[in-house]
Amino acid sequence: GTSLCVIYNALQPVEPLSTTLDESSNLLRQRKDRVYRFVKACKDNRIVREEDLFTISELFKDDTNSFVKVLKTIEAVVDTIEGRGLLDMSRMTEKPSARFAEAQMGPPQDNRERLIKEFVDTERKYVHDLEQLQAYMDELIRKNIISSDSIRYIFANLNSMVDFQRRFLIGVEANASQPPDEQHFGAVFVNMREGFMVYEPYCANYTRAAKLCVAEKESLKALSHMIEPHYELPSMLIKPVQRICRYPLMMDELTKYYDKSSPIL
Incomplete structure (x- = not known):
């Protein structure tokens, strides 16, 4: 305080x-x-x-x-x-976020590093997309554009998913910044395996959510400047379903670049 x-x-x-x-x-x-x-x-x-x-x-x-x-x-x-001109910027040569990003990962030197960079970059983009969808949901609620029941059926447990994915991203970024023999991506998945349960209700509800988007598309046009309801919203809503299916494939690819005794497994 x-x-x-x-x-x-x-x-x-x-x-x-x-x-x-x-x-x-x-x-x-x-x-x-x-x-x-x-x-x-x-x-x-x-x-x-x-x-x-x-x-x-x-x-x-x-x-x-x-x-x-x-x-x-x-x-x-x-x-x-x-x-108001009350912040002294003279001693700041670059944004802290820029220094943080630079410290996380250097340019990839081989296929393994390129794969890890792709993993990190796509994970960051995925979290950004979830946050965009969350902001859209919050604005629908704030402006009372559709009913609370429709909000619940379309977005399900989106808030819980965003919370989990931010935490997961932190684990992925922390490992990516380490030397190869100190990376433990497998441990991130294992330690957070219970958290992936947030995907169960969302994926189970997806078909219903997609149909409801079609039914509510006229009302949803009010926020077309944020997310276009006819094409963009369905593609945003399916991303969690696609991402959770992608993780096993990512781990299969990663294990090709480590020996069987590697801690990544």
């Missing part, structure tokens, strides 16, 4: 938020109070749209969807700081 208040105070508000804690009092309660004050200040001063603000409970959830919402709120505050 204190860190959020420090970020907000960079806006140089008339009434800065307190950043001190009383060590003799309940620290958790004080931290939650600081979070509340940060969220309230962002709302009252229209730094972030009310519907985009995170809640105190979301900040403490073990869920990437909630965490992303927190990050977007912070990003909006930082963008406002920068827009």
Whole structure:
């Protein structure tokens, strides 16, 4: 909570938020109070749209969807700081995201590395597509374009799937950045095997979802600027079904470039 208040105070508000804690009092309660004050200040001063603000409970959830919402709120505050000319960019030579991407993987040197790069790149693209579909679903809900039942039947447990795939991507990226003899892609699949259960209800519901998209296509045209409902939406909805079928093929390809005693297996 204190860190959020420090970020907000960079806006140089008339009434800065307190950043001190009383060590003799309940620290958790004080931290939650600081979070509340940060969220309230962002709302009252229209730094972030009310519907985009995170809640105190979301900040403490073990869920990437909630965490992303927190990050977007912070990003909006930082963008406002920068827009007001209050952010010193002179000491930043490149974006942190650029340094992170460069540190993850160098250019592929052989077929094995090319295959791993393809795995990582397609996984990142897949997560991006899921997040795009999730944003589309959220906008349908926010604007009440179709019924809540239709939302549930079309998108099923999409939020759970996005949360799982972000975590899986972290594991894939972490392994891809290691030397070949320290890569354990097989362990990522094994350790997260229970998480793949999120695909069961989604895949089982896919046929019904596709039919419902056709039935609701006139209403869905309201968000054609996000996803075109006649062609693009069906192709987006089937991607999880295609991706889960692709993973065994990827592992079969990867094992061709490692000996049988390799930890990747």
